[in-house]
Structure formats: C-alpha cells, structure tokens
Amino acid sequence: xxxxxxxxxxxxxxxxxxxxxxxxxxxxxxxxxxxxxxxxxxxxxxxxxxxxxxxxxxxxxxxxxxxxxxxxxxxxxxxxxxxxxxxxxxxxxxxxxxxxxxxxxxxxxxxxxxxxxxxxxxxxxxxxxxxxxxxxxxxxxxxxxxxxxxxxxxxxxxxxxxxxxxxxxxxxxxxxxxxxxxxxxxxxxxxxxxxxxxxxxxxxxxxxxxxxxxxxxxxxxxxxxxxxxxxxxxxxx
Ligand code: TMP
Ligand code: ASP
Numbered sequence: 001x002x003x004x005x006x007x008x009x010x011x012x013x014x015x016x017x018x019x020x021x022x023x024x025x026x027x028x029x030x031x032x033x034x035x036x037x038x039x040x041x042x043x044x045x046x047x048x049x050x051x052x053x054x055x056x057x058x059x060x061x062x063x064x065x066x067x068x069x070x071x072x073x074x075x076x077x078x079x080x081x082x083x084x085x086x087x088x089x090x091x092x093x094x095x096x097x098x099x100x101x102x103x104x105x106x107x108x109x110x111x112x113x114x115x116x117x118x119x120x121x122x123x124x125x126x127x128x129x130x131x132x133x134x135x136x137x138x139x140x141x142x143x144x145x146x147x148x149x150x151x152x153x154x155x156x157x158x159x160x161x162x163x164x165x166x167x168x169x170x171x172x173x174x175x176x177x178x179x180x181x182x183x184x185x186x187x188x189x190x191x192x193x194x195x196x197x198x199x200x201x202x203x204x205x206x207x208x209x210x211x212x213x214x215x216x217x218x219x220x221x222x223x224x225x226x227x228x229x230x231x232x233x234x235x236x237x
Contacts, residue, residue, distance in 0.1 A: 002077075010036060011049070011195055017079070022070060025078045027053075027191070033214040035127055040213055042220055046076040048228040049193035054078065055232045056161065056192040063160050065153065066187040068180060083180025083189050087141050089120040089128060090150055092158045095173035097198050098211075109205070115158050117151060122178070149186050150179055157188065166202065168230040173198040194224045201226075 002024055003016035010032040015024040027046035032039050050072070057069035068080040093116040096106045100116070119131040121139065136142055142150065154177055165172050175197035178190035190196070199208045207215075208223040229236055 011046075012191070021082050023080050023082050024073060025080050025191075027076045027078070027193075031195075031210070031213050031220070033210065035124060038214070040220075042213075042224070044221070045195075045224060048224045049191060049195055050076050050078055051232045051235055052193045052228055053191040056164075057188070059164055060157060060160060060188065065157055065160070066185065068182075068187055068189045080189070081182060081187070083182045083187060085122075085178060085180045085189060086146070086150070086186070087122040087139075088131065088136060088150065088179070089122045090154045090177045090179065091118040091120065091174060092116075092154050092177070093118065093174040094158070094162065095171065095200075097173040100174075115155060117154060119147075146181075146186060153179065153186065153188065161192075165199070165231075169202045170208070170227065170230060171200040171202050171205070173200055194227050199227050 001018050003018065005013060005015050006023070007014040011028055011030060013026045013028060015026065017024055027050035029041050029043060029045045030039070031042055031045060054069065054072055057067045061067055061069065068083055070079040070081060073079050093100060094112060096110040096112065097108055100106055101108045119136060120128040121131050121141070122128060131141070133144070133147055136147060137144065157177065161175070162172050175192065177188060177192070179186050180189040194209045197209055198211060200206065201208060207217050208227045212218055212220045212223045
C-alpha cells in the first residue's frame with residue numbers, strides 16, 4: 001500500500017510502501033530543463049515515460065542486468081526496490097549531441113569510435129558538474145571498485161540498448177543512468193525514458209526526446225508518443 005511521500009524530484013515523486021524494501025516511483029507530467037529554469041507540463045508524459053522505462057528495464061533484466069524495477073502498480077506508478085542512490089549521473093555517448101558539442105570542439109552528429117562515458121555529480125545545488133575519479137572518490141560518492149562496476153554496467157547496458165532501439169528505428173546518441181546500492185550490490189535505478197535519453201529517428205535524425213522541449217523543436221507530445229509507439233506498441237492496441 002502507498003504510504004507517505006518521501007521525496008519529490010523534478011519529474012518523479014517517491015512514496016514509501018508497507019514493504020520497507022520497496023518504494024513507489026510515480027512518473028509525473030511535469031517537464032523541466034536547464035536545472036529547473038525552464039518549466040512545462042505535458043499530458044501523458046508520466047504515462048509514456050513510465051511505460052518506456054518499464055519495457056527497457058524488463059528487456060535489460062532478461063539480458064542479466066539487475067534493475068530496481070519490480071512491477072507497475074498503475075499506468076504511472078512503478079514499484080521499485082529501495083536502493084541507496086549513488087549521486088553520480090552516468091552519461092553514455094555514442095553520437096555527439098548536447099553539452100559535449102558546446103563544451104568541446106566536437107561537431108554534433110559525429111559518431112564516436114567507442115562510447116564516451118561521462119560522470120556528473122548529481123547535485124542541483126552545484127549544477128551537476130562533471131566528475132573525474134579523484135573528485136568522485138574525494139566526495140565519497142563511490143569507491144574505486146564501485147566506479148569500475150558502474151563503468152562496466154553502463155557500457156553493457158549501452159550494448160543492449162543500441163541494437164534494441166535500432167530495430168525500432170531509433171538511434172541512441174546518448175543517455176543518462178543512475179545506479180543504487182542494495183545489499184552490497186550495484187543495480188540500475190531511476191528511469192530510462194524520453195527525459196533521460198536522446199532518441200533520434202533513424203532515418204531523419206529528428207529528436208524524439210526532451211530536446212524537443214529544451215530547444216523548442218516542435219510538438220513534444222507527438223515526439224514522446226512516437227517513441228512509446230515504437231518501444232511499447234502494445235499499450236496502443
Ligand atoms: P547533455 O548533453 O545535456 O549533457 O545530456 C546528456 C544526456 O543526459 C542526454 O541524453 C540527456 C540526459 N540528461 C539527463 O537525463 N538529465 C539531465 O539533467 C541532463 C542535463 C541530461
Ligand atoms: N534534468 C534537468 C532539469 O530538469 C536538466 C535537463 O534535463 O535538461 O532541469
């Protein structure tokens with residue numbers, strides 16, 4: 001049963017349950033960008049993102065990646081395992097887009113020879129600055145061993161997501177993952193959705209993700225719905 005609200009982030013609200021080892025992650029319709037500076041709302045955003053996340057978590061679980069996903073309780077409520085979130089945003093980049101093209105002389109659309117991994121400090125207060133291993137260790141965010149595990153898991157998840165999405169006509173320029181600790185193990189947490197990934201149409205390279213909202217690239221509802229149609233067609237039947 002749903003108990004008290006524990007935390008409300010920019011896109012999801014977390015609730016306690018009767019089970020001390022499980023939480024409810026509720027996907028809301030609110031949209032934010034640029035560390036909350038730009039705000040919006042999209043009908044069904046919570047629905048599409050939770051269904052996309054569910055499907056991708058299930059696919060990854062089938063391939064041997066442990067995630068916090070347990071089951072859906074409603075259209076937008078996901079029952080998840082309670083983990084201790086590691087405050088590192090793990091970004092995997094396959095094709096240059098977004099901040100890497102603004103910070104470095106790297107042209108948008110360049111395909112990286114091998115995935116480029118970036119760690120950011122998950123902190124709204126500090127604006128998610130980039131980390132290196134020494135800073136992550138100094139901040140006590142993770143141990144050296146955990147960092148190595150996170151790197152390996154992120155790259156494996158990328159190897160699984162890229163072909164899965166490609167078969168559905170979607171390119172994955174980059175995405176952000178969060179991991180959590182549970183009983184000495186590191187598992188995938190948070191979400192994998194249009195808010196946390198760049199999804200490009202394979203043919204036209206059109207954005208079908210939060211960049212549509214960030215940079216006013218068109219109809220965000222249509223973009224998220226299109227991704228949901230390709231990844232979770234069963235919810236449209
Ligand atoms: P970036 O190019 O803006 O650094 O974003 C890299 C990836 O991380 C992109 O797929 C979007 C995702 N992302 C988040 O999930 N949360 C964030 O706060 C930011 C800035 C990016
Ligand atoms: N997640 C951040 C925000 O909500 C930034 C972004 O996704 O662009 O403000």
